[in-house]
Amino acid sequence: xxxxxxxxxxxxxxxxxxxxxxxxxxxxxxxxxxxxxxxxxxxxxxxxxxxxxxxxxxxxxxxxxxxxxxxxxxxxxxxxxxxxxxxxxxxxxxxxxxxxxxxxxxxxxxxxxxxxxxxxxxxxxxxxxxxxxxxxxxxxxxxxxxxxxxxxxxxxxxxxxxxxxxxxxxxxxxxxxxxxxxxxxxxxxxxxxxxxxxxxxx
Numbered sequence: 001x002x003x004x005x006x007x008x009x010x011x012x013x014x015x016x017x018x019x020x021x022x023x024x025x026x027x028x029x030x031x032x033x034x035x036x037x038x039x040x041x042x043x044x045x046x047x048x049x050x051x052x053x054x055x056x057x058x059x060x061x062x063x064x065x066x067x068x069x070x071x072x073x074x075x076x077x078x079x080x081x082x083x084x085x086x087x088x089x090x091x092x093x094x095x096x097x098x099x100x101x102x103x104x105x106x107x108x109x110x111x112x113x114x115x116x117x118x119x120x121x122x123x124x125x126x127x128x129x130x131x132x133x134x135x136x137x138x139x140x141x142x143x144x145x146x147x148x149x150x151x152x153x154x155x156x157x158x159x160x161x162x163x164x165x166x167x168x169x170x171x172x173x174x175x176x177x178x179x180x181x182x183x184x185x186x187x188x189x190x191x192x193x194x195x196x197x198x199x200x201x202x
Contacts, residue, residue: 009027010028010031010074012024013025013027013028013031014028014065014068014070014074017062017065018065018066018068025062025065028074029058032074032075032078033054033058035075035078035079035150036054036057036058036078036079036082037050037051037054038149039079039082039083039086039145039146039149039150040053040054040057040082040085040086042130042133042145042149043082043083043086043087043090043138043141043142043145044086044089044090045134049089053082053085053086053089054082056085057078057081057082057085058078060081060085061077061078061081072159073156076152076156076159076160079146079150079152079160080159080160080161083142083146083160083161084160084161084162086138086142087138087139087142090138091138128186132179132182132183132186133145133179135178135182136175136178136179139161139163139171140171140174140175140178141175142160142161143157143161143168143171143172143175144172144175144179146160146161147172154168154169154172
């Protein structure tokens with residue numbers, strides 16, 4: 001994720017929005033509402049909270065447009081606002097973990113179309129991964145989501161989360177270690193569930 005603008009049109013909309021053009025800002029909302037909403041959903045875990053967080057993100061962005069540094073990527077700035085808001089909400093409300101079956105479909109391209117069994121297993125593993133990520137503390141979770149779902153660099157994440165680059169690296173390292181430990185702990189139980197499922201279908 002790099003570059004200050006996606007297109008000339010975006011630059012024009014942003015300049016107009018900064019000057020007070022609400023219609024131009026609406027265009028920017030339409031352009032970026034999906035990545036902002038998706039980040040909020042992955043952070044908060046339910047549709048209603050994610051919608052509220054996305055709306056709050058754009059409201060805060062609109063109020064602070066004149067403070068936006070145009071040398072910085074606009075989507076990076078938006079995601080920074082969203083991440084901080086979601087982290088604050090999690091800390092205030094101590095939101096419960098969301099259920100694995102509440103995860104939406106994620107656009108992960110497969111080189112080949114899997115058979116139904118492969119597709120089921122992949123979906124199950126993906127849901128399990130998201131459930132594990134949700135167990136991380138809010139700031140570590142934000143760093144992991146921005147790094148691996150949004151392909152942000154460590155420098156971009158440091159700007160978004162108001163951390164040093166070394167702190168981001170430390171958080172990512174700690175999060176990967178925690179996830180690996182959680183996976184290793186759950187593998188025996190998952191293997192037993194698969195064995196039971198296979199036995200029940202015989």
